[in-house]
Amino acid sequence: xxxxxxxxxxxxxxxxxxxxxxxxxxxxxxxxxxxxxxxxxxxxxxxxxxxxxxxxxxxxxxxxxxxxxxxxxxxxxxxxxxxxxxxxxxxxxxxxxxxxxxxxxxxxxxxxxxxxxxxxxxxxxxxxxxxxxxxxxxxxxxxxxxxxxxxxxxxxxxxxxxxxxxxxxxxxxxxxxxxxxxxxxxxxxxxxxxxxxxxxxxxxxxxxxxxxxxxxxxxxxxxxxxxxxxxxxxxxxxxxxxxxxxxxxxxxxxxxxxxxxxxxxxxxxxxxxxxxxxxxxxxxxxxxxxxxxxxxxxxxxxxxxxxxxxxxxxxxxxxxxxxxxxxxxxxxxxxxxxxxxxxxxxxxxxxxxxxxxxxxxxxxx
Amino acid sequence: xxxxxxxxxxxxxxxxxxxxxxxxxxxxxxxxxxxxxxxxxxxxxxxxxxxxxxxxxxxxxxxxxxxxxxxxxxxxxxxxxxxxxxxxxxxxxxxxxxxxxxxxxxxxxxxxxxxxxxxxxxxxxxxxxxxxxxxxxxxxxxxxxxxxxxxxxxxxxxxxxxxxxxxxxxxxxxxxxxxxxxxxxxxxxxxxxxxxxxxxxxxxxxxxxxxxxxxxxxxxxxxxxxxxxxxxxxxxxxxxxxxxxxxxxxxxxxxxxxxxxxxxxxxxxxxxxxxxxxxxxxxx
Numbered sequence: 240x241x242x243x244x245x246x247x248x249x250x251x252x253x254x255x256x257x258x259x260x261x262x263x264x265x266x267x268x269x270x271x272x273x274x275x276x277x278x279x280x281x282x283x284x285x286x287x288x289x290x291x292x293x294x295x296x297x298x299x300x301x302x303x304x305x306x307x308x309x310x311x312x313x314x315x316x317x318x319x320x321x322x323x324x325x326x327x328x329x330x331x332x333x334x335x336x337x338x339x340x341x342x343x344x345x346x347x348x349x350x351x352x353x354x355x356x357x358x359x360x361x362x363x364x365x366x367x368x369x370x371x372x373x374x375x376x377x378x379x380x381x382x383x384x385x386x387x388x389x390x391x392x393x394x395x396x397x398x399x400x401x402x403x404x405x406x407x408x409x410x411x412x413x414x415x416x417x418x419x420x421x422x423x424x425x426x427x428x429x430x431x432x433x434x435x436x437x438x439x440x441x442x443x444x445x446x447x448x449x450x451x452x453x454x455x456x457x458x459x460x461x462x463x464x465x466x467x468x469x470x471x472x473x474x475x476x477x478x479x480x481x482x483x484x485x486x487x488x489x490x491x492x493x494x495x496x497x498x499x500x501x502x503x504x505x506x507x508x509x510x511x512x513x514x515x516x517x518x519x520x521x522x523x524x525x526x527x528x529x530x531x532x533x534x535x536x537x538x539x540x541x542x543x544x545x546x547x548x549x550x551x552x553x554x555x556x557x558x559x560x561x562x563x564x565x566x567x568x569x570x571x572x573x574x575x576x577x578x579x580x581x582x583x584x585x586x587x588x589x590x591x592x593x594x595x596x597x598x599x600x601x602x603x604x
Numbered sequence: 605x606x607x608x609x610x611x612x613x614x615x616x617x618x619x620x621x622x623x624x625x626x627x628x629x630x631x632x633x634x635x636x637x638x639x640x641x642x643x644x645x646x647x648x649x650x651x652x653x654x655x656x657x658x659x660x661x662x663x664x665x666x667x668x669x670x671x672x673x674x675x676x677x678x679x680x681x682x683x684x685x686x687x688x689x690x691x692x693x694x695x696x697x698x699x700x701x702x703x704x705x706x707x708x709x710x711x712x713x714x715x716x717x718x719x720x721x722x723x724x725x726x727x728x729x730x731x732x733x734x735x736x737x738x739x740x741x742x743x744x745x746x747x748x749x750x751x752x753x754x755x756x757x758x759x760x761x762x763x764x765x766x767x768x769x770x771x772x773x774x775x776x777x778x779x780x781x782x783x784x785x786x787x788x789x790x791x792x793x794x795x796x797x798x799x800x801x802x803x804x805x806x807x808x809x810x811x812x813x814x815x816x817x818x819x820x821x822x823x824x825x826x827x828x829x830x831x832x833x834x835x836x837x838x839x840x841x842x843x844x845x846x847x848x849x850x851x852x853x854x855x856x857x858x859x860x861x862x863x864x865x866x867x868x869x870x871x872x873x874x875x876x877x878x879x880x881x882x883x884x885x886x887x888x
Contacts, residue, residue, distance in 0.1 A: 314850045321645055343852040412748065419839075419847065420831060469836040471751055484729035484748070590851050597839075598663045604753070604837040 267356045271302065273534035279305040280535035282524075283320070284335035285313040287497060287556070294555070298542050304535050313337065317344065320527050324348050329529040332536040333543075338365040338523050339583050341374055349373035349525040354537050360563035361544050366520035366582040367441065377543045378493070378522035378552065379559030381572065381580055382426035383512040385480055385490035397487075398514035400431045400459060406487075407466035414467045415480070416489035418593075418601055421473030426518040427489035428600075429584060429592055432456035434515045443585035450595050460600045469601065481505045492571050496557020510571040512579040519580035521561055632865065638858035645854050652855075659859035668844040669863065675755060675840065676824030676871060679762035680816045686763065687770035687815065691778045692804070705775070709768040716765060720832035723761050724750060727833075751836050758834045762823050770815035777811035778804060806883040813879050817872040824871065825864055841867075 274280075284291055288308050295306040311319075317336055321344070323329045336344075351372040355361075362379075363370040370376065386396065390413075397403040407414055417424035433440045435456040438449055468485070470476040476488035477495055481504040490510065498504040524543060526536040542548060549565035552558045559577065560567045567574070584592060637643055641652035659665055694705050711719065726732050727749040737743040750757065781804060789799045805812065826834075827842035834840065839847070841864045848857035 418836070419843075468748070469751075471832065471836060479729060482728065482730050484746075590853075594664070601837055602663060602667055 266354070270354060270534050271538055274532070274538040275303055275535075277304070277532040277535040279307060280532050280539045281307040281309070281330065281332045282335065282539065283311055283316045283331045283333065284308060285311050285316055290497070290501075290556075294551075297548075298539060301542070302538060304538065306539065313340075320348065321345075324527070324529065326529055328531050329527050330531070331527050332530045332532045333524050333526055333539055335377070335522055335524050338368050338370070338374070338376065338521050339586070339589075341368055341370065341523060342586055346371060346373045348528055350528050350530070350533065352526065352537070352540065355541050358541075358544070358562070360546060360565070362521070362561045362563070365523070365561075366518070367585070368520075370523055370525075374523040374525045375540065375544050376521040376561035377524050377540075377549075378556075379519070379561045380494075380521055381492040381512065381519035381559060381577065382423045382517045383490065383492060383510050383572070384427075384487050384517075385477060385495050385508055385510050386487040387480060387483070387485070388507060388509050390486040393511075396511055396513070400434050400456075400515060402513075403431065404459070404463055407463045410486060411466040412468055413486040414488070415470040415476050415485045416467070417470045417472050417476055418597060420471060420475075421491070422518075423473050423476065423489040423491050423494075424470070425593060425596075426583075428460065428596055429589070430513075430515055430517045430581070431459065432592065432596070433581075433584075435459050440584040440588070441582065443588050445587045445591035449588065450591055453592065453595065457596070457599045460596075461603060464600070464604055469604070477504055477508075481508055493556055493558045496571055500555060500557070512572055512576050514579060516579045516581040518583045519559070519577075520583055521559070635858050635861045635865070638855055639862045641855055643854070645852075655855040655859050659856055660863075664839065664844060665860065665863075668839050668841045668860070669867070671755075671838045672824050672826075672841040672864075673867065673871070675758065675762065675826060675830075676820045676867075678759055679766060679823035680820040680875070682759065682763045683766040683770045683819050684774070684812060684815050686767050687774050688800075688804075690767075690771055691774035692800075694775055695778050695781075705771075708771055711765050712768045712772070714765070716828045717832070719761060719765055720829050723757065723764075724833055727757060750833060753835045753837055755835050755838065758826075758829050761829050761833060762826070766819040766822065770819060773811040773815050774808060777808035781807050801883075809879055809883050813876045816875045816879060820871055820875060821868045824868055 282291070282295070288310050292306070292308050295308070299305055313336065316331075316334060317340060320329065320331050320334050323331075352375060353372060355375075362376040363374065365376050365379070384396070397406045403414070416427045418428070429440070432438075432453050433456075436453045438452045442449075470479065470488065473491060473494055476485075477490055477498060479485050480488045480490075481498075492510055495504065495508065495510055499506055499508065524540050526533060526540065530536050544562055546560075546562045546564035546566075549558075549560035549562040550567075553560050553565065553567050554569045557569070557571055559570060570577075583589065634643055639655055641655060642649050690708060694701050714722075724731075728734070729746050729748060729750075731749075733749065734743065734746040738746060785803060785807075786799060789803045794802060825842050826840055827846065830838075830840040830843050834843075841860055845857045845860035845864065848854075848860060
């Protein structure tokens with residue numbers, strides 16, 4: 240009797256412990272079946288559209304669901320999603336965007352992603368910004384300095400604002416960064432401002448006092464204005480570095496890696512994160528509330544954020560994987576160096592710093 | 605005119621006027637309303653002067669206005685100034701004139717962004733121009749020519765792209781001037797420059813006005829050339845508006861957008877009036 244009671248108790252316990260997982264698996268199977276019934280998913284992503292069209296063929300082979308990727312612009316895609324939020328059925332199944340844009344978007348425009356199968360490795364918080372129930376990261380990126388090793392030795396790479404100033408003075412016109420059309424330059428100058436000024440960049444407060452406290456950093460850039468070059472964009476910086484015009488430029492790790500894989504930038508160009516730290520973050524995907532193929536969108540997001548796909552992203556695009564179970568051995572920087580990553584400043588402080596830098600430094604050149 | 609007749613005419617005109625009123629009018633209305641706090645895509649909507657008061661007080665705004673006016677006016681005047689002698693040269697057909705005319709108008713077929721990147725390839729650090737200058741011994745080493753701070757490259761590209769349009773309008777206008785009129789002026793002792801000022805310019809002032817206005821509006825609102833080859837220490841109004849919009853500041857962006865529309869309108873009226881006044885007196 241005792242044995243039968245123990246067996247029954249154990250069976251009940253086992254049943255209870257398995258129940259959620261089984262239920263979830265069954266639910267997920269139903270989602271996949273419904274997704275396959277829908278047959279297609281439209282992913283709005285604003286970069287590498289051609290390469291993603293190739294890359295997502297693996298998804299189509301695995302699930303039989305076609306992936307459509309229209310060409311688009313980052314903000315234009317977000318604007319489109321917001322503009323058509325009033326429609327019962329929109330055009331976007333999955334929207335990609337920079338994690339830093341999330342605070343600007345009403346989360347009610349997205350569906351909750353709690354229908355995804357459990358995956359503890361999936362990342363929903365990047366650089367201090369929480370995706371909550373509506374956003375998960377699929378793309379990890381890092382800003383830093385791309386350099387030409389034929390012109391500067393690793394041991395001479397600047398690590399602090401003082402080092403950069405010394406490099407600028409002894410190598411005028413050999414360092415470039417942008418202030419618009421990409422975030423690598425803003426990451427560089429804001430990292431310097433943060434290192435030089437005694438201001439907490441993790442606070443979102445954009446009061447005039449906090450902006451005024453950046454004056455030391457503003458003076459730093461103005462004193463050396465003749466020795467560095469302002470470029471037109473992220474791409475312009477890297478192109479001119481590869482072309483031999485510069486020794487160092489501010490850059491994105493994944494951007495550089497992607498261009499090198501494509502053969503558009505010399506393989507010799509290398510990348511590092513200075514000891515003063517530079518900002519890193521990632522891109523998120525969400526599913527609009529009026530997505531025409533919501534089940535296919537869920538299956539696609541699950542596939543996109545899986546360890547296998549994130550490991551392939553690392554190899555093919557040089558991204559920092561956004562699944563803890565993924566392999567990141569193909570990255571341009573070591574895990575040790577990646578510890579120098581700092582979080583992007585919170586908005587609206589970040590916007591105020593950018594506007595102030597343009598007024599006080601760029602327009603004064 | 606009876607009311608029915610007026611309604612009939614209005615109905616006939618409505619396909620054309622209706623499009624203007626509905627499409628352009630709606631955009632203008634939303635932009636103006638947004639600049640006063642309405643149609644706020646993120647946050648509360650409501651009437652406010654604050655976006656204008658704070659907007660026009662910003663250094664970036666004033667610089668963008670000044671810079672865009674400089675680009676718009678310089679591009680318009682240079683394009684028309686260069687188009688006139690070419691139009692006069694091509695006034696009478698001569699062997700090869702059709703080919704020359706076609707080549708001169710070719711930039712009209714090249715899209716702006718393509719032209720900008722082609723130009724960038726020519727003037728880049730290791731571009732064709734630098735290589736040639738080094739090879740000729742004029743430069744010791746390549747020079748940094750792109751994104752020059754005086755916008756010389758940008759103005760050059762604006763003129764390259766817009767001059768053919770002015771040429772297209774002015775060629776027709778100068779060809780319409782009869783030889784008798786020009787011969788009479790010459791018989792009365794007018795030199796080449798005087799014939800241009802007192803006969804050709806007054807008789808082609810309408811084409812001149814159209815060229816100046818259309819080129820001015822396009823160059824004033826330039827975004828493509830500015831973000832590609834323009835100076836990095838200046839921002840055009842279109843660039844500044846995009847900067848605001850990209851940060852979710854729709855009302856601030858609308859202030860810049862409405863400014864752009866107002867400057868286009870005011871500048872066009874000014875160019876039309878000035879060119880008409882400048883040559884009306886000479887026509888008497």
